[in-house]
Each structure stands twice: as structure tokens, then as C-alpha cells.
Amino acid sequence: xxxxxxxxxxxxxxxxxxxxxxxxxxxxxxxxxxxxxxxxxxxxxxxxxxxxxxxxxxxxxxxxxxxxxxxxxxxxxxxxxxxxxxxxxxxxxxxxxxxxxxxxxxxxxxxxxxxxxxxxxxxxxxxxxxxxxxxxxxxxxxxxxxxxxxxxxxxxxxxxxxxxxxxxxxxxxxxxxxxxxxxxxxxxxxxxxxxxxxxxxxxxxxxxxxxxxxxxxxxxxxxxxxxxxxxxxxxxxxxxxxxxxxxxxxxxxxxxxxxxxxxxxxxxxxxxxxxxxxxxxxxxxxxxxxxxxxxxxxxxxxxxxxxxxxxxxxxxxxxxxxxxxxxxxxxxxxxxxxxxxxxxxxxxxxxxxxxxxxxxxxxxxxxxxxxxxxxxxxxxxxxxxxxxxxxxxxxxxxxxxxxxxxxxxxxxxx
RNA sequence: CGGGAGAUGUCAGAGUGGUCGAAUGUGCCGGUCUUGAAAACCGGUGAGGGUUAAACCUCCGGGGGUUCGAAUCCCCCUCUCCCGGCCA
Numbered sequence: 001x002x003x004x005x006x007x008x009x010x011x012x013x014x015x016x017x018x019x020x021x022x023x024x025x026x027x028x029x030x031x032x033x034x035x036x037x038x039x040x041x042x043x044x045x046x047x048x049x050x051x052x053x054x055x056x057x058x059x060x061x062x063x064x065x066x067x068x069x070x071x072x073x074x075x076x077x078x079x080x081x082x083x084x085x086x087x088x089x090x091x092x093x094x095x096x097x098x099x100x101x102x103x104x105x106x107x108x109x110x111x112x113x114x115x116x117x118x119x120x121x122x123x124x125x126x127x128x129x130x131x132x133x134x135x136x137x138x139x140x141x142x143x144x145x146x147x148x149x150x151x152x153x154x155x156x157x158x159x160x161x162x163x164x165x166x167x168x169x170x171x172x173x174x175x176x177x178x179x180x181x182x183x184x185x186x187x188x189x190x191x192x193x194x195x196x197x198x199x200x201x202x203x204x205x206x207x208x209x210x211x212x213x214x215x216x217x218x219x220x221x222x223x224x225x226x227x228x229x230x231x232x233x234x235x236x237x238x239x240x241x242x243x244x245x246x247x248x249x250x251x252x253x254x255x256x257x258x259x260x261x262x263x264x265x266x267x268x269x270x271x272x273x274x275x276x277x278x279x280x281x282x283x284x285x286x287x288x289x290x291x292x293x294x295x296x297x298x299x300x301x302x303x304x305x306x307x308x309x310x311x312x313x314x315x316x317x318x319x320x321x322x323x324x325x326x327x328x329x330x331x332x333x334x335x336x337x338x339x340x341x342x343x344x345x346x347x348x349x350x351x352x353x354x355x356x357x358x359x360x361x362x363x364x365x366x367x368x369x370x371x372x373x374x375x376x377x378x379x380x381x382x383x384x385x386x387x388x389x390x391x392x393x394x395x396x397x398x399x400x401x402x403x404x405x406x407x408x409x410x411x412x413x414x
Numbered sequence: 415c416g417g418g419a420g421a422u423g424u425c426a427g428a429g430u431g432g433u434c435g436a437a438u439g440u441g442c443c444g445g446u447c448u449u450g451a452a453a454a455c456c457g458g459u460g461a462g463g464g465u466u467a468a469a470c471c472u473c474c475g476g477g478g479g480u481u482c483g484a485a486u487c488c489c490c491c492u493c494u495c496c497c498g499g500c501c502a
Contacts, residue, residue: 042463046471053471056483060432069482076482243461364462373461 001101001361004035017107020114020323031100038093045086052079102205103212106358108323109332115322121335122322127306128315130339135400139342140391141273144170146402149394150274161271162263162278170390173406174281176413177386177393178256181283181308185383188304190254190285195234197257198225203237206363208329208355215264218278227260231284232380237363239288244367244376250289250297254383257282274387275347281386287379288365291357294377298354302334305350305383312407314392315339317346331356338388342395349388352381 007014011032015025055076062069113122144150148168155164166174186192201224204210209217209229218227228234235253244251259282270276285304289297302318309316321333330353337346357375360366366373397405406414 039464042471046464049472050470052482057432059482063482064432073482080482 001358002104002107003357003361004031004097004101007032008035014107018105020108020112021105021326022116022324023105027100027104031097031104034093034097034100038090038097041086041090041093045083045090048079048083048086052076052083055079099211102210102362105326105328106208106331106355108326108330109354109356112326112332113320113322116324117322118325120322121325122320124318124320124334126315126317127310128313128339130315130341131396133341137341137395137398138402139273140340140394142342143394143398143402143404144273147404152274159278162276164274164277166390169404172414173393173410174386174390176410177384177389178281178283179413180410181383181386182254182256184308184311185254185283185285185304188252188300190252193235193238193253193255195231195238195255195257197228197234197260199228199233199237200224201226203233203240203363206237206240207233207359208362209233212328216262218260218262228257229261230259230380231255231257231282232286235284235286236288236359236365236378236380239363239365239376241364242366243373244288244365246290246367246369249367249376250287250293252297253286253288255284255286256386257284274391277387280388282382283384283386285352285379285381285383289377289379290367291374291377294354294356294379297377298332298334298352298379301352301379301381301383302336305336305352305381308383309336309338309349311409312389312393314389314396316349327351327353329353329355329358331358336384338392340392340395342398347388347392349392350382350384352379354379 002014007028011028015023015028018028019025055072059069059072059076061067062072113120115121141150141152147170149166149170151165151167158165182192198220201210204217204226209226217229220226234257235255238253239251258279260279263276263278266276274280285301287294287297287301306316306318316336316338319335319337321330321335326333333351333353335348336350336352338349339345340347354377356377359378360375363378365376365378367376393407393410394404397407399405
């Protein structure tokens with residue numbers, strides 16, 4: 001959630017920033033109005049409550065002393081009734097504010113380039129040079145078919161479209177990649193966690209998936225629970241509603257989880273192969289950082305993910321997202337795109353974001369900042385998306401006969 | 415899933431209608447003492463909102479109710495612990 005006091009006091013600046021994300025000023029104007037009317041409703045309510053509290057104390061005193069208090073009682077009764085509509089008004093104001101406030105995206109960081117969509121993203125660097133093939137490289141689904149690695153039909157039978165089954169070497173490679181990622185992250189200081197794959201609604205609101213993106217989530221019927229769309233949700237919310245000490249920061253966490261997404265808006269995109277599935281494996285990094293140091297942590301996370309790709313010998317490029325392409329919670333995002341020779345293009349394999357205090361404010365994650373409490377910065381990033389890495393390994397390590405080499409660093413994991 | 419007990423500040427644990435945001439102990443921070451430390455003693459120490467600062471409002475698992483007034487009484491929910499069943 002954005003800082004509403006900041007919005008109130010720096011309206012022009014705030015709305016200029018959010019224009020980068022395509023939020024129109026009218027919505028912010030409405031938000032500001034709702035915020036002010038909440039404050040107003042609360043002020044009225046509290047003033048009457050204060051009066052009622054002090055008169056009640058007086059009444060109690062009269063009771064103890066046996067003094068007559070019937071006049072006082074009349075006032076008290078009247079106030080009590082007057083309190084009801086004020087209470088209702090305050091409650092309504094709060095609900096109205098929440099519905100809007102929780103759906104307003106984060107401010108982009110000052111460093112984020114202007115732009116409308118992915119075409120305006122800025123390539124920061126390329127790492128490793130794509131291999132030159134002496135033959136026409138195949139796409140991963142063709143390789144999978146020859147090798148019997150991915151059973152798309154039976155995945156659909158077991159669940160529905162966009163589900164698949166890994167078989168034989170592919171299943172083992174998937175497991176090897178997970179282990180390799182976790183070990184590498186651990187070496188960089190990330191604590192490995194194994195977390196619930198189902199989280200409650202409050203957690204999903206904390207990281208920003210709810211209330212706005214409910215249609216992207218698989219919900220557990222009859223329960224206040226959702227399958228997680230990313231380990232970012234449980235890892236970040238580990239410290240939901242907690243106050244940390246400054247010296248604990250930064251907290252670095254990593255975890256492997258499957259991720260579940262409805263892909264509601266992706267009809268017709270990547271229908272072939274396993275680039276876009278309803279369930280996929282991912283190893284995630286999450287950091288809870290001091291606001292003054294979150295940029296350094298961010299760079300470290302980008303470098304770590306890039307290093308993992310390099311260790312696997314996978315060519316990739318590092319791309320900074322423009323304002324229009326930033327996700328809802330992100331203030332700043334860098335994507336890593338891996339080279340897929342079969343598709344002859346770079347495809348996203350990792351996305352590293354600094355949400356600054358946006359999630360911290362929603363999830364109430366704070367730290368003792370001297371005598372007061374301040375919001376931490378939260379960061380998240382894939383290191384890496386396992387299924388897409390498998391695809392990248394297949395396409396980059398293919399031979400002319402469609403056999404696939406195992407990258408050197410993975411051999412000890414196989 | 416059935417039976418019992420419980421949920422209070424860092425933790426432990428009092429508190430059954432007003433003087434309780436909350437005893438006491440503990441932890442933590444500061445001070446005195448000490449060559450230094452420990453012990454002892456003194457002081458401070460929850461959160462959110464609000465304000466220039468205060469005042470003030472809210473919070474004793476969550477929600478609702480009774481009352482002029484609720485940590486305390488009533489109802490619902492959740493969670494935890496113990497016993498039993500089931501089970502990886």
C-alpha cells in the first residue's frame with residue numbers, strides 16, 4: 001500500500017509518479033478524498049468518545065460516593081445514541097478507503113525509465129554469447145518428444161490443459177536444478193526454508209496478490225486459503241505483523257515451492273510447451289532489508305541470479321523494466337531473460353523486484369528504528385524458475401540427433 | 415473428527431464490572447557502585463491512530479452483544495495444549 005500521508009501532502013508528485021504506471025489522477029484524487037473523510041469521521045467519533053469516557057468515569061465516582069447522578073445519566077444515554085451513527089460513518093469511510101487503497105499500485109522508483117510496455121524496457125547488459133549451431137536448433141517440445149521427457153497429454157488428463165508430467169531424465173534434471181539453485185543461494189547467505197504451499201488471504205493481501213488479482217489464484221474451496229502463485233508470498237509474510245530489530249537486517253531467505261497460477265489473462269499465449277503452466281517449480285529469494293540498504297541487496301540478488309545462469313552456461317540478458325511494465329507491488333524490477341535458440345529469442349526466466357515499503361506497509365513488517373518503528377523494504381526474485389531453466393538447458397545443450405548434454409555443474413546432482 | 419483446558423506486555427504470570435494499558439517476576443536499555451565485570455540498588459521500557467507538541471482515541475486471540483462503564487459478564491469464530499480416534 002502506498003503511504004497515504006505522503007499522497008495527501010505531496011499530491012502532485014505522487015500522481016506524477018503513478019502516471020508512469022498508468023494510474024490516472026482521478027483515482028488518486030478519490031483516494032485522497034476518502035483518506036481525508038476517514039480522518040474527519042474519526043476525529044468526530046473520537047471527540048465524542050473522549051467526552052463519554054470522562055463522563056463515565058465521573059458517573060462511576062458518583063456511584064461510589066452515593067451522589068445523585070440522574071442528570072449525568074441522561075447525558076450519557078444521549079451520547080451513547082449519538083455515537084452509533086458516527087461509528088457507522090467511520091466504519092464506512094474506512095471500508096471505502098481500503099477498497100481503493102489496496103488496489104493502487106506502488107510508486108515506481110525514481111531510477112525507473114519511462115515507458116508504456118515491454119518494448120520500452122532497457123537492456124542493461126548481455127551475458128555470455130549464444131552458441132552457433134551447425135544445424136537448425138529445435139524447440140524444447142520437439143526435443144521433449146524425441147527424448148520422452150515431457151508427457152503433455154497425460155498432464156492434461158490428470159488435471160487440465162497447461163499441466164504436464166516430466167519423465168525420465170527430465171524429472172531428475174528438474175530435481176537437480178532445484179538442489180543446485182538452493183545450494184548456490186545458501187552459499188550467498190540465504191537461509192533455506194520449506195514453507196506451506198497454501199496461504200491464507202491475509203498473507204496474499206500482504207504481498208499484493210489480493211484483493212485485486214484474485215482471478216489469477218487457485219482458491220481452496222470453502223476455506224480462506226489459496227495455492228501460492230510464488231514463494232514470495234510465504235517467504236515475505238514470514239515476518240507479517242512483526243517488529244524486527246535493526247541488527248537482524250537484512251534477512252535473506254530462499255525456498256523451493258511449486259507455484260500455481262490460473263493464467264487468466266494469457267489465453268492463447270505459449271499454449272505449446274511448458275513455458276507457461278498452471279503449476280511450475282521455482283526457487284525464490286526474498287530479502288527483508290533496511291530501507292537504506294535495499295538497493296545494495298537488490299543488486300546482489302540480480303547478480304546472484306545472473307551468476308547461476310552463467311554457471312549453467314546459459315546466455316542471457318539483463319533488462320530493466322520501464323514504468324508501464326512494472327508489476328503492481330514493484331518499485332523497481334530487473335528481469336533476466338535466457339536465450340532460447342529453438343525460439344530464437346530471449347525469454348524471461350527471473351524477475352527481481354524491490355517493492356520498497358509497499359508490501360511492508362500492507363503486511364505490517366517493521367523494524368525498531370531508534371525509538372520509533374519504521375517499515376522495512378522487501379525484495380523478491382527468482383533464482384530461478386526451474387521449468388524454464390529446464391527448457392533453456394534443453395534448447396542450449398541439444399545435439400543434432402536431439403540428445404541433450406547435462407551442464408557440468410549439474411552432473412554431481414544427477 | 416470426539417472429550418477436557420486455555421489464549422493477558424520479550425517471556426512467565428496476576429487480574430471476575432469503574433481508581434487497569436494492566437500487579438509481580440523476568441528480559442532489555444540507562445545510571446549508581448566497581449580497576450573491570452557480576453551482584454545489589456535506582457530509573458526507564460508494548461503497539462496503532464492523532465497532534466508542531468500535547469490532549470485525546472483504540473488494542474488484554476478475532477468478531478458481535480449486555481452496561482453510563484468490559485481484560486473481567488453473554489454469544490459466535492479461530493488458534494494452542496492435553497486425552498481418545500484416524501493417519502503420512
